[in-house]
Amino acid sequence: MTPIRPWLLILILAVTAGCQTPVAAPDDTLYQDLGARSGIADVVEELLYLIVDDDRINRQFRGLDVVSFHRHLTDQLCQLAGGPCTYSGRAMRPLHAEMAITDTEFNALTENLVLAMERNGIATGVQNRLLARLIALYPEVRNL
Amino acid sequence: MTAFRLVLACLTLLLSTAGQASPGSRLWATGGVTTIDGSAGGGLVPWALLSGYASDREWGGTLALSRLESDDYSLDVAAASFNWRNRLELSIGRQTLDLDSLVFALKEDFGLEQDQLRQDIVGAKLRLWGDVLYSPLGQWSLGLQHKRNRTFLVPEAIGARDDQGTDVYLSASKLLFAAVLDRNLLLNATVRATRANQGGLLGFGGDRNNDHELMAEASVGVFLNRHWLVGLEYRQKPDNLTFADEQDWWDLFLAWVPDRRLAVTAAWVDLGDIAGLQHQQGAYVSLQVSF
Ligand code: HEM
Numbered sequence: 174m175t176p177i178r179p180w181l182l183i184l185i186l187a188v189t190a191g192c193q194t195p196v197a198a199p200d201d202t203l204y205q206d207l208g209a210r211s212g213i214a215d216v217v218e219e220l221l222y223l224i225v226d227d228d229r230i231n232r233q234f235r236g237l238d239v240v241s242f243h244r245h246l247t248d249q250l251c252q253l254a255g256g257p258c259t260y261s262g263r264a265m266r267p268l269h270a271e272m273a274i275t276d277t278e279f280n281a282l283t284e285n286l287v288l289a290m291e292r293n294g295i296a297t298g299v300q301n302r303l304l305a306r307l308i309a310l311y312p313e314v315r316n317l
Numbered sequence: 318m319t320a321f322r323l324v325l326a327c328l329t330l331l332l333s334t335a336g337q338a339s340p341g342s343r344l345w346a347t348g349g350v351t352t353i354d355g356s357a358g359g360g361l362v363p364w365a366l367l368s369g370y371a372s373d374r375e376w377g378g379t380l381a382l383s384r385l386e387s388d389d390y391s392l393d394v395a396a397a398s399f400n401w402r403n404r405l406e407l408s409i410g411r412q413t414l415d416l417d418s419l420v421f422a423l424k425e426d427f428g429l430e431q432d433q434l435r436q437d438i439v440g441a442k443l444r445l446w447g448d449v450l451y452s453p454l455g456q457w458s459l460g461l462q463h464k465r466n467r468t469f470l471v472p473e474a475i476g477a478r479d480d481q482g483t484d485v486y487l488s489a490s491k492l493l494f495a496a497v498l499d500r501n502l503l504l505n506a507t508v509r510a511t512r513a514n515q516g517g518l519l520g521f522g523g524d525r526n527n528d529h530e531l532m533a534e535a536s537v538g539v540f541l542n543r544h545w546l547v548g549l550e551y552r553q554k555p556d557n558l559t560f561a562d563e564q565d566w567w568d569l570f571l572a573w574v575p576d577r578r579l580a581v582t583a584a585w586v587d588l589g590d591i592a593g594l595q596h597q598q599g600a601y602v603s604l605q606v607s608f
Pocket of ligand 1: 219230233234235238239241242246247261263264268272274278279280282284299307308310311314
C-alpha cells in the first residue's frame with residue numbers, strides 16, 4: 174500500500190460527507206408565516222365557505238366530502254409551504270382532469286384563496302410567496 | 318368633445334349601477350389600465366394583457382377618460398374597449414390635443430388657424446399564447462392600432478406625409494410572484510412597427526423617414542398589494558420630421574384599483590420636445606371603469 178492511499182480515502186470521505194451532512198432543515202419560514210398547520214386549516218375552511226357561495230365554481234364541488242377535502246388541501250398547502258405534513262390525497266392531474274377546469278374557474282378559485290388568506294390576516298408578502306409555489310400546479314390542475 | 322361626454326355619461330351610469338354582476342374573473346388589476354391609444358396597458362405603453370376582467374368563458378370591457386397636461390399642451394382621451402373571452406380585445410379611442418401656446422406661432426408662421434389636433438384610433442389585440450400569472454413564459458399578444466387624423470392641416474404644414482397609419486405591435490407580459498421584497502413584479506415588453514409622429518397626432522411619415530420602423534417599449538410595475546401598482550414606462554419613438562424633433566417618452570405611474578370596477582391612474586410624464594416646443598413634462602390622470 175502506497176502512502177498516498179489513506180489520504181485519498183480521507184479526502185473521498187471528507188468530500189462525500191460534505192455532500193451528505195447538515196442536510197439543512199427544510200426551510201419552513203413560509204409555513205410558520207402562514208400560522209403553521211392550524212393557520213393553514215383556517216384558511217382552507219374560509220376557502221370552503223367562499224367556494225360554496227361562488228356560483229362560478231360551486232357546481233364542481235357538489236357532493237364533496239368536506240372533511241377529507243379539508244384535510245387533504247390543508248396537508249398539501251402545508252407541505253408546499255415547507256411544513257411537516259405529507260399530502261395523502263389523490264394525484265392532482267387525474268383528479269382534476271375529469272372536471273375539465275376552465276381558466277375562469279381557476280381564476281375564481283385563486284381569487285377565493287386570496288380572499289380567504291386576507292380574511293385570516295395573512296400579510297400580502299406571505300400570500301404572494303404561497304401563490305408563487307401554487308401556480309406551479311396550474312398545468313396539472315388544468316390538465317394542459 | 319362629444320366622444321368625451323358620451324364616455325363620461327356611460328362611465329357615470331356604470332359606476333352608479335355598480336354592485337351588480339362582477340366584471341369578470343381575472344384577478345384584480347390583471348387587465349392593466351387604458352393607454353392613451355385606447356389599448357390595455359399602462360399609460361403610454363400597451364401590454365400583452367387584454368382589457369378588463371373577462372376570462373376564457375366571459376366577455377367584458379372598459380371605458381376610460383384620461384387627461385395629460387404638459388407645459389404647453391393638454392391631451393384628452395376618451396376610449397372604450399371590448400374583450401371577448403380574454404382572447405380578443407377591440408378598442409376605440411379619440412385623442413384631442415389642445416395646442417394652447419402653439420396657436421399663436423401657427424398663425425404667425427404658417428397662417429394656420431387651428432387650436433386642436435384630433436385623432437381617432439381603432440385597435441385590436443389578439444392574445445396569442447400564455448397567461449400573465451400562470452405561464453412561466455408569460456402572456457404574448459399581437460396588436461394593431463389604426464390611426465386617422467381628423468385635422469391634418471398642422472401635421473401637413475410641418476411635413477407629415479399621411480393623415481393615417483397603422484401600428485403593429487408584439488407584447489409580452491409576465492407577473493413574477495413575490496419577486497421584490499415579497500411583492501409581485503409585473504414586466505412588459507413591446508416591439509412596435511410604426512411611422513407615426515408623436516403617436517400619430519402629428520401625422521405619419523416625414524422627410525427624414527417615411528417607413529415603418531421598429532420601436533422598443535417597456536414597463537415595470539410593482540404591486541404594493543392587490544390595490545396599488547407603482548411603476549415606470551418607456552416608449553421609444555421615431556423621429557421623422559426635420560421641422561419637429563421628437564424624443565422618447567417616459568412616465569412614472571401609480572394606479573389604484575379599489576375593486577375590479579374602477580381604476581384610477583396618476584402619472585408623471587416626460588414627452589420630450591413636441592412640434593418645436595421643448596421639454597414637455599406634466600401630469601397625467603386616467604379614470605377607468607370595467608364592465
Ligand atoms: C392550484 C389550484 C388547485 C389545487 C392546489 C387543488 C388541490 C386540490 C386538492 C388537494 C384536492 C383534494 C384531493 C383529495 O381529496 O384526494 C382537490 C379536490 C378538488 N378540486 Fe382542486 N385544486 C386546485 C384547483 C381546483 C379548481 C380550479 C377546481 C374547480 C373549480 C377544483 C375542484 C376540485 C374539486 C371539485 C375537488 C373534489 C374532488 C372530489 O373529492 O371528488 N380544484 N383539489
